[in-house]
Amino acid sequence: MDLLPDVWRQDYWLPPGVTWKDMEQLADSDRPKPQDLLLALPLALGFVALRFLFERFVAPPMGRCFGVRNRLQMTAAPSPKLESFYTQQSRQPTQSEIISLMSLCGKTQRQIETWFRLRRNQDRPCHTKKFGESAWRFFFYLAAFLAGLACLIDRPWFWDHRECWKHYPVQPMERVHYWYYMLELGFYCSLLLRISVDIKRKDFKEQVIHHFATIFLLSFSYCANYIRIGTLVMLLHDSSDILLESAKMFNYGTGWRKTCDTLFIVFAVVFLVTRLVIFPTKIIHTTLVLSMEVFEPFAGYYFFNVLLMVLQALHIFWAVLILRMAYKFLFLGKLDKDERSDEESEAEEDEKDKGEEDRNDAGDYCWERSKDTLNSKLSMLTNSCVLNNFSNHRASVADRMRKAQ
Structure with missing residues (x-):
């Protein structure tokens, strides 16, 4: 029972020398309160319902x-029998399991491997579903970025980051920033609610970590009144996500290859600049260094910066994948897959299985053709030998008859 009051100890949330009574100098409408975060849950459910309608009626046309x-x-x-094994045990059986399935089903190893590959392909999401997810994220990120830019571009802390800490933490919160926070928080909560039914991508674990870190970051920064720096973090992240989702949308269509490649290159540049240059040198530098000009370190200061470091680690992880894509495009002349998150986790392995099967088919086909050719040549050689022997035999008999005469 005593744990809950300890969570709200002022030395956890506020700099040394600042108390909750100091925060009460602000009006209730201008002061962030922890109970405001409860609004994120109905907003998340609203986003889930709105997304269902969007993917059902807007995305298909x-x-x-x-x-x-x-x-x-x-x-x-x-x-x-194979379906029961597929749904209850494993979608990719081992060699020993394939051998036991061979005796159980009376099929060859090749037939069982082909059946599992086709069955996995049936569970793959179609391009229509992928397009719907990307289109939904594109429209939200675009709307959020434009709204955030409109409500921040004329604020002093947008241009001078020292203004983020002026009179901190006794800073009034504007209603437009309150709604900006709540909508972003509700959207990321909706992504977390839907993550079990969304397309499972190659960076699934990193996406889960990213969503949790973002939700904790938004929630804590709101309660600790890090509103100003928090709005800058959200705006910076939305800027590159717009380009990523738009590139995916064109990638799923036909006849848009050049547009997709161009958007990807622009996205790669924007991502690397915003996440690997601006974010650490401006945002993290602001929270780590410039904030110390106003107050001394406290528990909330360390917790907030640790969350920012987690985001930065994810940025580096995704940057490596993006650079691999850029290398393939610039030096190999191809841009086949989205290394960041668009390729499903089993796609490469199934393509490898398919490639091996195709090579086996090609080998069998070549062997059949070679065998037929060999048989044909042997037949021709045999016929030739028989005809030659027969001709020689006739010539020999005719010669003996002439001598006898």
């Missing part, structure tokens, strides 16, 4: 305009 077409997929033949 948009996808048709972009030329989005789903790939034709072969379905696996019905097999109750």
